[in-house]
């Protein structure tokens with residue numbers, strides 16, 4: 167029976183490990199066992215996860231295996247993949263996994279509904295890509311702008327930036343913010359005559375997206391110098407929509423055959439796999455999108471079947487809980503050594519913090535332990551020249567995920583261009599510097615460094631996990647995102663919180679409404 171984890175025997179064992187390991191350091195752990203990097207590396211779906219530079223050992227991992235059992239990991243997995251209403255505050259199932267063929271429950275209508283929806287927006291996206299669907303002035307669309315926020319923006323934005331061929335049309339753009347400047351800057355270079363908008367809002371109650379749709383509509387009618395009747399037909403030609411509230415969206419003037427629905431059981435921050443991914447299908451095609459789904463499906467199966475010590479999402483969940491609840495970390499950093507993964511930290515911020523930023527458990531009681539850390543991040547190497555100073559020599563413990571892709575997957579712009587190789591080398595160098603400090607230097611350099619005054623002292627023993635993708639493809643990106651989704655879900659299971667509602671964002675909306 168799951169309950170608050172602090173009541174479980176394994177939590178007490180972990181607390182005891184924390185005390186007995188108080189003086190353990192990463193250089194000592196790494197020096198004591200030359201097989202540690204190999205033993206503490208797990209692989210699945212094209213992703214290798216090396217957690218040898220985390221402050222854990224076999225005893226701690228064993229206690230976590232027990233904790234997962236005591237908190238009924240398997241039972242919760244079965245509930246989620248089987249379609250039980252585990253989002254109890256909203257009485258909803260949590261079935262984004264059904265969108266990638268991983269539903270395990272008895273309702274045969276669910277896979278049918280998924281494939282019916284998919285075929286509608288896949289067909290539409292391919293017709294936009296091929297130029298078969300034309301603009302008001304009879305031209306092929308060159309640009310598509312997704313208007314959405316939160317889950318209706320961050321996943322598609324991440325994936326399109328990572329995978330879209332920037333030289334091909336239609337190009338895909340994103341506008342999320344209420345600040346008119348964002349839209350103005352995106353639209354500045356675009357031709358209204360060949361620009362399509364996707365109004366993407368699961369609830370169709372998000373004021374930012376509605377306001378931006380009005381602004382986009384005004385931009386179009388100003389261009390066409392249109393009267394009211396013409397404005398309606400321009401809107402019909404240049405807008406499509408994604409929503410769970412198709413009736414309301416079509417009421418705004420988008421024709422029903424261009425309104426693509428997503429089921430109630432897909433949470434906003436898990437919705438990129440649904441019609442919310444329309445911008446992705448337009449950017450990478452149906453084939454690419456199906457590969458993305460297949461990669462996520464592979465990760466789903468891995469999460470369900472792999473033993474804990476080989477299970478990537480489970481390991482990430484464990485490491486996060488150890489660092490947060492036992493070592494006292496209040497933050498978690500994600501550093502991507504790949505421009506193509508620029509938006510990963512933004513995406514993960516919503517995924518992890520909106521899901522697990524909770525202080526009340528599933529029974530309505532206050533939790534007595536820490537839940538989601540603050541997640542932040544950025545790109546290597548640029549962040550090395552901004553906040554890495556604090557990571558190396560600051561007073562806070564900041565565990566990191568350091569993510570890299572193979573150099574051959576990157577651009578070479580001239581003969582002898584070694585930037586991609588050097589980028590990868592920096593990911594390794596930073597990981598070593600954080601974990602070992604100057605111990606990792608060759609002896610000659612180390613002696614010289616040691617002679618320096620205390621301001622150059624490196625405390626070391628700063629935990630980090632290396633996550634490496636041999637290739638960044640739709641499939642491996644799908645797997646990477648699904649891995650983080652399941653990490654987040656499992657942490658919520660252990661913390662005994664509902665990871666699938668977001669009441670914390672509501673009060674500000676109501677306050678705004680009261681002031682308006």
Ligand SMILES: O=P(O)(O)OC[C@H]1O[C@](O)(CO)[C@@H](O)[C@@H]1O
Nearest residue numbers: 316317318367368369372434671
């Ligand atoms: O797609 P919608 O309904 O416009 O919601 C956008 C975002 O707003 C939130 O509901 C938070 O306000 C997120 O959970 C969601 O992803």
